Amino acid sequence: MIKTELETEHKGSKFTIIHCKGALDSFHNAMKSVDAKRRKSFANSIIHQIKRLANGERMTKENFPQEGNLPKRPGQHNTKKFNALKKIPIRGYCWLSEKHSNTYYISHYVHKDYKRLKERDSTRVENNWKRIEENGDER
Amino acid sequence: MSVNDMFYPKDKEFTKAEKRAFAREKLVYNVTEDILVLLEDMGVNKKDLANKLGKSPSFVTQILSGARNMTLGTLSDVCFAIGAKPSIAISRESTLAKIDAIWTEIDDTKPLRPKKATELIVKSIRPITPYKNAA
Numbered sequence: 375m376i377k378t379e380l381e382t383e384h385k386g387s388k389f390t391i392i393h394c395k396g397a398l399d400s401f402h403n404a405m406k407s408v409d410a411k412r413r414k415s416f417a418n419s420i421i422h423q424i425k426r427l428a429n430g431e432r433m434t435k436e437n438f439p440q441e442g443n444l445p446k447r448p449g450q451h452n453t454k455k456f457n458a459l460k461k462i463p464i465r466g467y468c469w470l471s472e473k474h475s476n477t478y479y480i481s482h483y484v485h486k487d488y489k490r491l492k493e494r495d496s497t498r499v500e501n502n503w504k505r506i507e508e509n510g511d512e513r
Numbered sequence: 514m515s516v517n518d519m520f521y522p523k524d525k526e527f528t529k530a531e532k533r534a535f536a537r538e539k540l541v542y543n544v545t546e547d548i549l550v551l552l553e554d555m556g557v558n559k560k561d562l563a564n565k566l567g568k569s570p571s572f573v574t575q576i577l578s579g580a581r582n583m584t585l586g587t588l589s590d591v592c593f594a595i596g597a598k599p600s601i602a603i604s605r606e607s608t609l610a611k612i613d614a615i616w617t618e619i620d621d622t623k624p625l626r627p628k629k630a631t632e633l634i635v636k637s638i639r640p641i642t643p644y645k646n647a648a
Contacts, residue, residue: 381518381519381523382519383519384515384516384518384519391516393519398519398520401520414531414534415534415538417520417521418534418535418538418539419538419542420520421516421517421519421520422538422539422542422543423542424516424519425516426542426543426546428516431543431546432546432550433546433550434546434549434550434553435553436549436553437546437549
């Protein structure tokens with residue numbers, strides 16, 4: 375798979391899904407821990423999930439759970455969450471943008487063979503969120 | 514622009530077997546996700562559903578994760594158990610000429626360029642009665 379030829383954005387009938395810088399690389403890294411025979415199936419599963427999400431069809435808490443908190447803006451009281459595209463053991467962490475309407479950003483993927491969300495993953499989502507939602511990077 | 518282009522190079526040629534597997538995974542994912550959405554809405558967990566079906570929770574987990582094939586009979590049983598009515602439509606996506614072209618490609622060893630294929634579409638699974646009134 376030649377990564378440079380891959381698209382980072384998909385526009386569905388309701389939402390646009392964008393991979394953040396490095397997200398697709400993280401997908402390929404996460405897939406290295408998956409049995410080689412099943413990699414294609416895992417990639418296809420994530421494709422089907424992204425397609426469904428982009429078309430605004432409902433996603434379940436089981437396969438699209440809320441996994442952690444997004445940073446708070448000044449004066450914001452309620453905490454907003456980020457979700458995960460889930461195909462055990464792969465997770466793709468993403469959030470619904472407030473800066474860009476009807477747009478989900480996928481921060482990165484991990485091979486999650488542990489229960490609790492790791493701080494490094496929260497931090498990576500947080501950094502991407504700040505970069506895009508506050509600093510106006512990417513788009 | 515297709516989602517596939519996010520994960521596969523645009524010029525990637527898929528074999529017929531790969532396309533068939535992709536179509537199968539798409540159907541399985543969307544049907545099981547529709548069922549799971551309905552279960553969540555009804556507040557029914559997999560253990561409850563297993564009890565209704567007279568099956569083990571692991572059986573339900575397997576069919577709803579796609580790890581185990583769900584027969585049409587089981588799909589019907591699941592829908593009946595939760596008071597839902599499956600709505601299934603099978604339609605041709607493309608012109609007859611294209612369909613004919615797909616059927617004439619009989620060599621699985623040669624990669625094929627992506628083509629639209631006849632697709633089985635499960636339109637929706639909707640509740641027809643409240644859960645408490647279901648059989």
